Amino acid sequence: MAEVYFSFFSLVLLVPISLLLLLYFIVRPKTVRVPIKNRHVFITGGSSGIGLALAHLCAHQGADVTLLARSVSKLEEAKQAIKLATGRDVRVFSVDVRDYDAVKRAVEEAGPIDVLVCNHGVYMPQELVDQEMEEIKFMIDVNLTGTFHLIKAALPGMKRTRAERGPGSIAIMSSQAGQVGIYGYAAYSASKFGLKGLAESLQHETITDNIHVSLIFPPDTDTPGFVEEYKRRPQLTSIIAASSGAMKAEDVAKKSLDGIQSGTFNVNCNLLGLLLSGATAGLSPQRSYLMAFVEITTAGLMRLVALFLQWSWFGSIEKWHAKK
Numbered sequence: 083m084a085e086v087y088f089s090f091f092s093l094v095l096l097v098p099i100s101l102l103l104l105l106y107f108i109v110r111p112k113t114v115r116v117p118i119k120n121r122h123v124f125i126t127g128g129s130s131g132i133g134l135a136l137a138h139l140c141a142h143q144g145a146d147v148t149l150l151a152r153s154v155s156k157l158e159e160a161k162q163a164i165k166l167a168t169g170r171d172v173r174v175f176s177v178d179v180r181d182y183d184a185v186k187r188a189v190e191e192a193g194p195i196d197v198l199v200c201n202h203g204v205y206m207p208q209e210l211v212d213q214e215m216e217e218i219k220f221m222i223d224v225n226l227t228g229t230f231h232l233i234k235a236a237l238p239g240m241k242r243t244r245a246e247r248g249p250g251s252i253a254i255m256s257s258q259a260g261q262v263g264i265y266g267y268a269a270y271s272a273s274k275f276g277l278k279g280l281a282e283s284l285q286h287e288t289i290t291d292n293i294h295v296s297l298i299f300p301p302d303t304d305t306p307g308f309v310e311e312y313k314r315r316p317q318l319t320s321i322i323a324a325s326s327g328a329m330k331a332e333d334v335a336k337k338s339l340d341g342i343q344s345g346t347f348n349v350n351c352n353l354l355g356l357l358l359s360g361a362t363a364g365l366s367p368q369r370s371y372l373m374a375f376v377e378i379t380t381a382g383l384m385r386l387v388a389l390f391l392q393w394s395w396f397g398s399i400e401k402w403h404a405k406k
């Protein structure tokens with residue numbers, strides 16, 4: 083009897099311990115630290131919302147911050163606010179990310195970049211059947227093509243200067259709508275899902291240059307852009323997005339910076355975001371063997387929770403349409 087117990091318990095312990103051990107050796111890329119202090123952080127969309135909160139945080143931690151956005155007045159306001167709060171000078175560039183030549187000029191003038199944060203973004207939710215092609219293309223052009231422009235412009239210099247400047251990071255601001263498509267976000271989600279393919283491929287191509295990619299997935303976040311979005315958002319979009327709650331820009335910025343500094347690939351901002359990343363992990367890179375262990379052991383359960391959510395979302399959609 084004692085022997086049976088012994089073998090039962092050793093099996094129960096042996097399986098997870100061997101799995102952990104295996105994961106410890108195989109998860110890639112290996113862990114890394116990307117420091118921020120005294121390093122050049124280039125943030126697009128840094129004049130408002132999440133980008134601005136991140137700029138404050140980076141300047142506060144002693145980084146040399148450069149901001150890029152369109153509106154000169156918002157950039158100047160951000161520059162002054164950061165100077166006042168941290169005493170640090172910030173460089174600003176008024177550029178539309180859709181203009182590749184202008185992006186290239188700004189990146190060249192700004193000098194060697196250690197951390198590139200592609201945070202700029204636009205969102206105009208609407209049912210696809212009613213949305214104008216012009217708006218659809220606008221979201222793809224700014225969110226997806228604009229990010230290509232940035233990375234294409236910055237990558238050669240970032241690769242060239244890594245040996246002398248230490249680990250670099252390219253962070254890309256996605257959205258939880260870049261992990262799951264929801265009502266009203268056909269174009270926006272497509273632009274953000276596109277960033278996932280870009281990020282995963284890019285990490286393969288930059289790992290041997292000591293450049294680490296982070297893809298950040300915030301839920302609804304209280305920003306000037308969100309206030310505008312909310313005015314026009316279909317009610318169903320808001321009902322479904324509410325499944326993940328809302329956050330303050332400062333908290334999203336904190337999570338983002340933690341993710342960047344730890345070289346985390348999929349960066350979550352809240353508990354539901356963690357579940358969402360578990361449910362959509364797929365073939366994405368994972369540096370943490372502990373997180374990999376959690377992903378593997380909860381995969382089936384996450385799928386069940388995901389199906390329950392879809393059940394509830396489709397229920398809301400049907401109820402909404404029946405009422406109309």
Ligand SMILES: NC(=O)C1=CN([C@@H]2O[C@H](COP(=O)(O)OP(=O)(O)OC[C@H]3O[C@@H](n4cnc5c(N)ncnc54)[C@H](OP(=O)(O)O)[C@@H]3O)[C@@H](O)[C@H]2O)C=CC1
Nearest residue numbers: 127129130131132151152153178179203257302303305307
């Ligand atoms: N707020 C939210 O609920 C969520 C936001 N996100 C993502 O986070 C990012 C930031 O969002 P948020 O802080 O809310 O946005 P805001 O609208 O508050 O700020 C957007 C920033 O991007 C800049 N920007 C917009 N278009 C361009 C362009 N064509 N060229 C250069 N800069 C541009 C804006 O400056 P200017 O207009 O002067 O160019 C501004 O600095 C976006 O990528 C968004 O998709 C993700 C999940 C949730």
Ligand SMILES: CCCCCCCCCCCCCCCC(=O)[C@@H](N)CO
Nearest residue numbers: 205257259302323326357358361387388
């Ligand atoms: C097992 C799985 C459980 C996970 C539950 C997660 C629920 C996902 C809800 C999607 C929310 C989308 C918010 C988009 C915010 C955004 O990008 C706009 N505000 C525009 O900026």
